[in-house]
Structures are given as structure tokens and as C-alpha cells.
Ligand code: PEP
């Protein structure tokens with residue numbers, strides 16, 4: 001039996017999206033429910049796969065099925081394709097499974113040629129209209145199918161209007177269009193080397209091929225990458241009989257949303273044009289009217305559209321985006337789909353639909369696209385003030401920033417020290433630029449993608465970033481940046497919008513993040529269904545407070561090394577590292593202790609009543625010292641003996657600490673075992689802070705986390721140290737009750753493999769999936785992202801960047817194994833994740849499935865993580881229910897047998 005690859009609109013329904021694409025499935029559904037949809041048929045996504053498999057060729061089988069579909073359409077319409085006296089005209093449009101608005105191609109008015117256009121003239125008694133349709137076909141066909149640049153046609157159209165002394169397309173006469181038709185045909189011949197096809201069946205075949213091929217065009221590929229749409233999906237093609245909105249003043253075309261897609265308000269929102277065809281609205285040739293004005297012009301039509309909106313929204317239980325055409329006073333619906341909306345509108349529509357009784361709370365939660373919450377939860381741009389967008393790049397890290405341009409990291413750091421707001425602008429960043437990124441309000445790069453170094457680092461630091469902005473060129477020598485014909489000098493103000501990727505000249509006013517009532521409502525519903533707890537990665541009292549404000553239920557990772565990076569503390573840290581003897585080192589540690597204690601007190605207070613997971617020092621010590629080349633150049637320019645001696649000492653130390661591979665070197669617990677006095681100080685600071693807080697009535701729950709354990713013996717020895725120091729501090733002047741936990745990060749594969757033994761000495765496991773991913777794949781993240789990962793992703797060797805989306809197959813297997821083994825020994829073992837994946841929706845779903853207790857992510861990601869955790873729980877329940885249903889069905893079948 002041959003595969004059915006063509007379905008009439010009367011054969012499908014809304015559930016057949018995977019096969020018919022979103023548009024095809026909805027056209028079929030609307031046809032089924034009796035809405036006025038012009039008849040047509042859908043060529044399936046399976047046909048698209050077959051097309052690609054046979055080397056971009058429409059097979060004879062598919063062609064035969066298309067011709068059958070066409071025959072049926074001819075009989076439905078009582079018109080023949082290519083008939084000079086009664087021509088059937090059709091549109092050919094793409095329709096992917098997941099909506100990709102505007103990403104692929106459409107061709108209207110197929111079926112017109114030199115003969116049939118005369119038939120259309122005779123039928124409609126409207127030569128102006130008929131010739132206009134024909135020239136539109138040549139224009140669309142020429143650019144979409146024959147690959148001729150659109151401006152070639154636009155140029156001819158503009159010249160013709162100029163010669164006729166007119167401005168608007170509607171003023172062009174039939175003769176004007178006829179003249180343009182012959183110029184367009186000549187243009188096609190000149191630029192493609194072949195004539196515009198007069199055979200209408202050739203037109204159709206070529207158009208279908210072009211739409212299939214448009215699946216691979218550049219903008220569609222980029223859209224899929226950003227929206228994580230699988231390349232394998234392919235597109236369906238919809239062939240539909242034409243209706244015309246450009247036949248006269250009782251005709252028109254438009255787009256209407258059933259609710260406002262920017263605010264979510266429950267009022268119709270849309271635009272239309274009288275006497276126009278669909279692409280006029282999109283092309284912006286004429287300014288469309290708002291839908292409310294139709295009330296006065298064609299009141300009956302307005303009422304009908306309102307009725308259709310209500311009907312479709314009720315049917316699909318969601319806000320719809322509807323395309324319509326009015327032909328001689330009759331309304332046709334050409335498309336409906338769930339309307340794209342911004343984050344604020346998405347929340348309002350979801351909450352309103354629940355209160356209107358249309359959907360359940362679970363449905364509302366499932367509808368929230370968590371990645372869009374970034375728009376709400378970061379500082380944004382006051383749109384009314386945006387005037388001067390000079391370039392657009394990739395929206396790599398959300399939020400908006402203003403600052404003066406610095407072209408190198410040192411300048412950025414220096415200006416920041418002097419109290420200036422800086423935007424770091426580089427062609428790309430490397431780990432050497434890290435101090436500049438740290439000092440900057442935001443980062444702009446002209447090269448590199450969403451996983452480039454700049455993007456990853458900025459996201460990690462919660463700073464806005466626009467990267468891969470190819471529209472800007474940087475001249476480092478002249479200290480200038482060029483964007484089109486604009487020049488930005490070092491020190492000029494610019495604004496970055498990390499949500500849209502815009503680079504704006506000047507300082508645009510910013511708006512603070514907004515937590516709306518609707519968001520609070522959705523979050524409350526999320527909290528009711530989720531199983532995972534959501535903790536924050538926070539290293540200071542301010543971040544801890546922000547995190548709590550966003551609903552953090554504790555801190556899952558406090559990276560204590562971040563407490564040593566401010567200039568005054570760094571100097572003490574460096575003295576500690578430079579110390580030649582234990583005594584000397586202890587003097588420096590004694591100075592560091594109150595600094596850490598101060599921060600811990602602030603964090604415990606902010607997290608009163610909630611657990612705070614403090615990780616003991618993790619990075620290799622050389623990270624706190626300046627780099628070698630910097631020291632050497634300072635030495636060369638130094639003119640005091642004392643400074644020279646100091647610099648030489650530091651160079652000796654840097655050389656001594658040098659490692660071939662610091663990621664796998666003396667860091668984490670290895671450091672604490674070789675220099676126990678460092679961990680000793682940190683533990684003392686934690687418990688002194690805890691004691692002080694307890695005395696002030698704060699409820700403190702410290703959880704001490706030992707990093708990078710690979711062998712149980714490492715944890716055992718350090719746990720003893722924690723217990724010993726805790727005992728001493730907590731009972732120093734009086735006995736204090738402080739229930740604390742000691743656990744480990746699982747970042748080394750060996751720790752996961754020997755989890756059962758490790759669990760004997762751990763109260764909790766926290767999966768450090770950044771390092772666990774590095775070590776499981778054997779990739780160093782900086783090198784991978786800087787060198788080969790983008791290539792791997794392009795070649796589809798990996799489905800995602802494993803540093804962003806958890807590799808459930810490999811890294812996930814280790815997590816699952818460790819959780820199972822650990823809990824087998826110790827059922828009360830607490831488990832969570834604190835790598836960057838803790839803020840990623842798909843990774844959160846994995847954590848739910850694996851039964852972890854919590855995820856920990858950066859403060860601004862907490863609302864998103866709460867919703868993602870709820871979505872994971874709902875999805876999981878749905879799967880379980882479906883399985884149970886299947887099981888029950890099988891049992892009934894078995895009984896029947
Ligand atoms: C990790 O490795 O996942 C982790 C959280 O530690 P860091 O990113 O600080 O190495």
C-alpha cells in the first residue's frame with residue numbers, strides 16, 4: 001500500500017498536527033466545524049521527508065496524489081486549473097508542525113498565465129484586478145521559486161508608479177499592470193535565464209518544491225535553533241483555492257487576534273486593508289486600519305469576525321491569531337493558530353481563561369513559555385524612548401543595560417573602578433577578558449553565537465549580552481565601532497537589549513523588572529503542584545534577599561570564593577596564598593575570617609528558617625593571582641626596588657602554582673586536604689556566623705558542601721574536620737543548638753560510580769553538573785565552547801549544548817545511578833542539582849523524573865524554575881495516567897479474548 005501523502009481539508013482534524021502541520025490541521029478542523037474555509041488540501045510532512053530523501057525531488061507517486069487532490073478541488077469549486085475560461089486559482093503555503101511565523105515561503109494566485117488571466121478578466125469584469133493578481137504571482141514566484149531578489153521587482157514597480165505620476169498601488173490602471181507584467185517577465189528571464197512558466201502544473205510543482213526547500217533557508221534554521229525545534233520535523237504544504245480581498249471596496253483582508261497579544265486584555269486586536277491581498281498587510285505598502293474602524297465601514301462584517309473569534313477561541317481554548325479575507329462581502333477564514341504573545345500577555349490570558357472557566361489551572365501552567373519570563377524578570381527598555389537602533393544581534397543574555405563603550409577589558413575595569421557604567425564591546429571575548437565582563441553592565445560582541453564565551457559568561461553573571469552582532473564592525477586601533485553609516489567612539493553611550501538583541505545609540509531609560517498579579521497567581525498555582533523544591537545560587541546577602549523575594553526555598557550553592565574578589569579582600573587573599581609558612585598563612589586567614597563571617601551572617605539572616613548550602617573553597621589558588629604576562633610587564637616598568645621584589649615573589653608563586661590542566665588539578669577538596677587551615681577558617685566563619693545569628697533569634701540551617709570529591713576517603717576526612725570545628729565553635733562560650741548537614745558535590749564521575757560508599761558519610765548530594773558534564777564528556781567548557789562545540793552543533797553531532805541542556809543519556813545516567821545507590825544506603829539522603837542546568841526547563845524536567853529533591857539556580861531564574869518544575873510534574877502525571885489507561889485497555893482486550 002502506498003503512503004497517503006495528500007489529505008483534503010475535509011479529511012483531517014486538529015489532532016493531526018504532526019502529519020498536516022499546524023496550519024493544515026487547523027484548516028481541516030475549521031472545515032469540520034463548518035467555518036467558511038476555502039477548500040483545499042494538505043501535502044503531509046511525511047511527503048516533505050520523502051522529498052528530502054529522494055534528493056529534493058517530487059516523486060511520481062506524490063505528484064499523482066497531488067493531481068488527485070487538485071481534481072477533487074476542481075470539482076468542489078466547479079473550476080479547472082489552467083482553464084482559460086474558468087480558471088481555478090490556488091495558494092501554496094508552508095505549514096510546519098510547530099508554528100514558525102514568517103520563516104518559510106508562500107505563493108498566491110498560482111494558476112494564472114497569459115491565457116487564464118484573460119479568463120479572469122472576463123469572469124470578474126475587472127481587468128485591473130486580474131492583471132494585478134498576475135503581476136503579483138510573477139513577483140512572488142520569481143523571488144520564492146526562482147530565487148530572484150525581491151528588490152528587482154520592487155524597483156520596476158516604483159519606476160512604473162513614478163512614470164505614471166502616482167503614489168499608491170490602487171491608483172495603477174489595468175494598462176499600468178499589463179505594462180508591469182511584461183517588464184516582470186523580462187526581469188525573470190534576465191535574472192534566472194528561463195521564462196516564467198506558462199504551464200500551470202509546472203507552476204504548482206515548482207512552488208511545492210520551493211516551499212519544501214524553504215524549510216532549510218537561513219532564517220528558518222536560525223529560528224529553529226533558538227526555539228529548539230527539531231530539524232527533522234519538516235514542513236507540510238497547504239494548497240488552497242484563492243479568495244480575493246482585492247476585487248473592490250466590498251473586499252478586504254486582515255489579521256485579528258482574539259485578545260490583545262501585548263497586554264492580554266480581552267478585546268479583539270487586529271488590522272485590515274480594504275481592497276487588498278494578504279501580503280499587502282505584511283509588506284507595509286499601505287498602512288492598515290485598526291479592526292475597530294471596520295465597525296463603521298462594514299458593520300455586519302465586523303460582527304461576523306467577532307463571532308468567528310469567539311467560536312475559535314472557545315473551540316481551541318486559547319487566544320487565536322486569525323487571518324481572514326472578505327470577497328465581495330463574504331467572509332472567509334484562511335488560517336487560525338494560537339496567537340504569539342509576550343510574557344505579560346501570556347500570563348494574563350492564562351489566568352483570565354482559568355477564571356472564565358475555559359481551562360484548568362494545570363492547562364494554564366502548561367501554556368507558560370518559561371523562557372519568555374526573562375522579559376518580565378529583568379530590567380527592560382522603556383520602549384517609548386527607543387529611537388535609534390543601530391544594529392541587532394543575538395539575544396544572548398536577558399536584561400537591558402546602558403553604559404559607555406569600552407573596547408578592551410582593562411579599560412572597562414578601570415572605568416568601572418572610577419564609578420562609570422561601562423558596556424564592554426569586543427569582536428569576541430576570551431577567558432582573558434573576564435575582569436572586563438565582571439566590570440561591565442553588559443557585553444556586546446560582533447562574532448560568536450548563543451553559546452559563545454561572552455554569552456555563557458554573561459548569562460552566568462546575570463548580565464545582559466548581545467552577541468554575534470554582525471552589523472557592527474570594530475576597529476580596535478581607532479577605538480571606533482561602525483554600524484552601517486554610524487560611528488560609535490570609545491566613551492560614547494549605548495544601550496543593549498539582551499531580550500531582543502538590539503543595540504541602541506545613546507542611553508535609553510530603563511524599566512525595573514515587574515512582578516505582576518498574574519505572575520504571582522501562576523506561581524502560587526505552580527507551587528501547589530510541583531514536587532521539586534527551588535533553591536538559589538547566591539553568594540552574598542543582597543542576592544540571597546533577591547532570591548527569597550522570588551520565592552527561593554533555600555540556597556543550594558554559595559560559592560565562597562566569590563567573597564574574595566573585591567579589591568580589598570583580594571589583597572588579603574593574595575597574602576594568604578603568598579605566605580611562606582603556616583604561621584604567615586594563618587595571619588592572613590585570621591583577617592579573612594571576619595570578612596566571610598560578615599557575609600554568612602547576612603546570608604543566614606536573609607534565609608531565616610531556610611537551608612543555606614555553603615561550598616568550601618573550590619577554584620585553584622592561581623585564579624586569585626594576576627596572570628604571568630601582566631606581572632612581567634609590571635616588573636619591566638616598575639621603578640622601586642621594593643615593588644620589584646614583591647613582583648618577583650609573586651611571579652615565583654605564580655610559576656609554582658602553574659598547572660598543565662588546572663581544571664583537573666589542585667582544586668576543590670584536594671586544596672582543603674593539602675591546606676586544611678583554609679577550610680578550617682571557612683568552617684569557623686560559618687559556625688561563628690551561625691552562632692551570632694542564633695543568638696539574635698535567627699533560625700539557621702547551614703549545609704556544608706565539600707567540592708570535587710572523587711573518593712570516599714576525601715569526604716570522610718573533611719567531614720571529621722567540619723564536625724570538630726563546629727563542635728568547638730558552637731560550644732565555645734555556651735552550648736548552642738544548630739542542626740547542620742555535611743554533604744558533597746557530585747562533580748567527578750567516580751563519585752557517582754561509588755555513590756553508595758560516599759553516601760555513608762554524606763547527608764546530601766548536590767550534583768555540580770557544570771563540572772560533571774565537563775568530566776563526563778572530557779570537554780573543558782571554555783575550550784569546547786571556544787573551539788569545536790558550535791561546529792558539533794551545526795553538524796548535529798550533539799542535539800544541544802550539554803552545558804545548557806543536561807545530557808540525560810550520559811550525565812543523567814550518572815545522576816540516576818548515584819541517587820539510586822545513595823538512597824539505597826541512606827533513604828533520607830537529600831539530593832539536588834546546582835550546576836547551570838538548574839535553571840533550564842528541560843533539565844528541570846529531568847530532575848523531576850529522576851526524583852531529586854531540589855534544583856538550584858540563579859535568583860532571577862527562580863520564578864521560571866518554579867513554573868518549569870510544576871510543568872514537569874503535570875507532564876509526568878499525564879504520562880502516568882496515559883500509561884494506566886493503556887494498561888486498562890489491554891486488560892479489557894485480554895478479557896474479551
Ligand atoms: C558545577 O560544577 O556544576 C558547579 C556548580 O560548580 P562550579 O560551576 O562553581 O564549578
Ligand code: MG
Nearest residue numbers: 747768770771
Ligand atoms: Mg564545579
